[in-house]
Amino acid sequence: MIATCELLPDERTALWEASEEVAAHGPSAVDRSRLPHRIQAELASFARDSGRSGVLLLRGLEVGSLPPTHSDGEAADLPAHGTAGSMMHLAEALGTMIGYADEKHGALVHDVVPLPGEENRVEGSGAVPFDFHIENAHHPLRPDFIGLVCLRRDHDSVAATRVASCRMAVELLSEDVVQSLRVCEFFSHYPGSFTRDAIDEPAPIGPHPVLFGSVDRPFMRFNSHNTTCVSKRGRAALAQFTEALEHVCHDIVLAPGDCAVIDNNVTAHGRSAFTPRFDGNDRWLRRFYAIGSIPSTVEQMMESPRVIPQIPQLKGLW
Known part of the structure; x- marks a missing residue:
């Protein structure tokens, strides 16, 4: 089951008023006391322990007045919009809001929209299936949490955000497969969002395990598109792990005002x-x-x- 928390009308109004004030100033201006106490408590509890599912669905956020999703083929730009402020409040309740110097020029708020000519890219700008992944599996300092806030649904209301917990998936795997996934022999390539402006393809990061942590509360480092293994045993384990994630997957068609908060170490x-x-x-x-x-x-x-520095500066971390 996915834990769900719906904002009450007064909570929605209070958060929106605070969000509009802080949007232009950045997350350092967030006053945590302005986030409704009940929502703050839900997020703090989730940050301490995201449970088996690793997902919290917040519903009823205000999205305000929106421009067209695209203009002349370019995604709309909303740097000081109230939704940016809402995201700052939510992120700061979970920990510290961050960006990456080598992804989207260090932006803290990312707009995820399909772009003309990129429909077949397996990333946020595409419209084809985007299989299971955690954010930045290649990175030595990955986000602990991600938030996906819906401003608009697709026309047909069929685009689902798919979530799958490694803690549920491992229950379907044999002990041998789980142990294979814990071996430090996997490599993760950079995602397209990190290499869009690169001339050369960076070498993959690794070796690293796919599963780590305690047996009963594992964490994952995995991207079905970018994580590979040189051994036949490891490749077979990856295939079985992907199949298990599919089996435990929940599909969520987000509505405007929904925010899926995901534990990036637990849930793909x-x-x-x-x-x-x-x-x-x-x-x-x-x-x-x-x-x-x-x-x-x-x-x-x-x-x-x-803004986390570019990866070459962080070589000492792994």
């Missing part, structure tokens, strides 16, 4: 296919990252607040 996510029309009313999500803590060494390397 993906997206089903849909058909964009590029008429201004296409599917539109906004995404944020949050992390429990940032190592002091990384903070001292940051050129911009909350």
